[in-house]
Amino acid sequence: MNGPILRMIDIGKEFSGVKALDSVTLEVERGKVHGICGENGAGKSTLMKVLSGVYPHGNYTGTIEFEGEEAQFRSINDSEAVGIVIIHQELALSPYLSIAENIFLGNENATRGVIDWNKTNLEAASLLARVGLDENPATKVLELGVGKQQLVEIAKALSKRVKLLILDEPTAALNDEDSDHLLDLIEHLRGQGITCIIISHKLKEIRRIADTVTVIRDGKTIETIDMHGPDATQARIIRSMVGRDLNSMFPPREPKIGAEILRVEDWNAYHPVDTARKVVDNASFTVHAGEVVGFAGLMGAGRTELAMSIFGRSYGTNITGRVFKNGEEISVRTVDEAIRNGIAYATEDRKKYGLNLIGDITVNVSAAALATLARFGVIDRHREYKVADEYRRRMNIKAPSVSSITGQLSGGNQQKVVLSKWVFTGPDVLFLDEPTRGIDVGAKYEIYGIINELAAAGKAVVVISSELPELLGISDRIYAISEGRITGEVAAKDATQESLMHLMTAGKD
């Protein structure tokens, strides 16, 4: 057969009025490795979910052609049936089952419901040989490291007679050696005629392995680059990823920067489960009164881990380092202690870590500073209501009343509730982790306004974001972080998206 194996034409997808994909076109040649690049939130994962049938046909606009025929997948099963397999960043293996059982999970070698174990283990062994994994098929998956688990996933995909393999950030959780092995394997599979789509933030890897790269930005295809061509440089990919209009997206602000409030020195943290993996590597930084400091890093770079490990050791193990506030060393071993020391952390995952979604606005706003509303353990509920109502107006939370359940608010309004909660603790330093993720442009503008107000009131604000225009637009100073290390510190007025992206993708070499 000739022609491209996959054509996605004019794909569009909306989430409650917000366009996640807006006419994306993607053409993948048979037997090639095709890279997809873009910032977080550019629409890469949404596109892959459309392709694999997670969003069923009819849920998006545009057409998909696979092997020259129009495909209308209604579920993942449909896409797998024709040979499209997606491997997500979060691996989907069952830890207590063996390698062989995982490979054939849902696809068992069985006659009338009885599994043929000899056949299963034999086939598993030959698949493991193909992916270069030297393990007994009977080994339980939980005994394997992440790198080997990744290989099991690929073996599983091969067992399904995969024609198009999609890997979403396959090396994000791997060390260099495992990453190398994986990339070798992908090249090897290409040699066997398997087409591969690889989504990655690591441009070095993309340059090494991809034949073609498509850049997506703001839900649109920007360009497709032939990686064997003359101008296929990292710089060109970065320019395509970030080249965006910046006019008047940010409210104006006159920074009045005062004395240093927070200083963190030599901060280290290790992964809570994989305790040999260093997630934060010797980070030191300072924040001043009235200053907005940005932390630029791609997903998995260690930005959230840095902030959470400082905020009452909410993340990580073997944490070392020193924290100074107004020049004096403070202890922040528990969340309570951090709050009492005037530190606040508004999480990037507001549904998991930020809100009691079945509680109303009132209980969420007061949650981190209940003690200030109580005497002898009894809450002054009238005052609590007044406080919540005051924040509802001040933050412009759009809800009928503060008795509205937070789970039913829009993302932007939920984010404002989270911000209210932390501002009400009366902090001196606020860490805002992805404060505008998943919210619409209008609410974003309002949140930038709130950040400006906080800074104007003399607070030190740290904004963690993967959106570079946002960081450039609101920060005074920006730290870039990559693979757990702070790789640069620049004044926002001297920085460009390109210069930041270079720092953010700086490898260890």
Place this chain on the structure above:
Amino acid sequence: MTTTTPAKRKPRLAINFRQYGILAALVVIIVLFEVLTKGRLLLPGNVNNLIQQNAYVLILAIGMVVVIIAGHIDLSVGSVVAMVGAVSAIATNQWGFPWWAAVLLALVVGAVVGAWQGFWIAFVGIPAFIVTLAGMLIFRGLTLVLLTGGTISGLPDSFTAIGAGWLPGILGELGGRDTLTLALGAVTCIALVAQQLRTRATLRRLELPMESIVQMAVKSGIAVIAIMWLSWLLSGYRGTPIILIVLAVLILGYTFLLNQTVFGRHVYAIGGNLFAAMMSGVKTKWVNFYVFVNMGVLAGLAGVDSTARAGGAVASAGQNYELDAIAAVFIGGAAVQGGVGTVVGAIVGGLVMGVLNMGLSILSVDAAWQMAIKGLVLLLAVAFDIFNKRRSGGR
């Protein structure tokens, strides 16, 4: 939508709909059995028995609703009731403890049991289901050890009065009815209305939203009628059961604890989203620990009540009590995932089960069928709740 006029709706009305729903169900069940039993359900003696027979479930349900709001479960309370009952019987019968010392001892034993289970759950991190399943066996075993297979009866009247006695008729009789009971009813009604008016005045002073005067009047009116009707019935029998006073104090106290205190709020926060509670500085381990200490104390009290009412301790006491209490809490609108539930709901849920029991018994329905019917009611109540939630577009 930044309205400057505060919404006229009383906060939490929407959530309370679930409770009103189960309250309506209770009324329907009462009316149904009143008709089926040709008026025998609500005879004064039966109403009195309804309270005294079900007091243990209601006490346990109050503790259990706190446990379930925090996202746990306690399967051990039936065994704890039996063990504490044995301890209190031994204390009064063999060691000659006065009633109050026996009660105190029972509560302390309950607290120690609760601290033991709370330790494993909160600090070691073993799921409550496992810890309390083990507790169910451990404390049943210890009961057998304490009673060495026999029973202890012959408890002093001062002790049995807690579960099976009445307040003395110190105010004499009024037209053949106990005056004290009528007076208590009247005082409760006055206190209730005064409290409502006072809250209203505070809300007005602080310019906070409140329910309409009509709404308040209707609610207070219904409550006053229910209270006076209950005291009228009881005054025509033997007066106010002592355990009713205990229950009233517990209901008021725990409603206050859950609604007005930092501890109560932390319980809801943990059940609603454990991670968010942690990240807000809630000391989640200690809260979980005290939730179980509290459950232990209330199981101790339920042990005193059921032993006093039975007039003795037997090793098989308290069997299936945990299931009654858990059923009451879920019928009363608590959520299995935690974060949702009220004391009043749990009490109403307990009464639904109690009325069912009594009505079916009066109708001489076979005990086997009674059990099957109660199971169905539990299933339907929760199914109805989930259906409602889906329809209202909640999560």
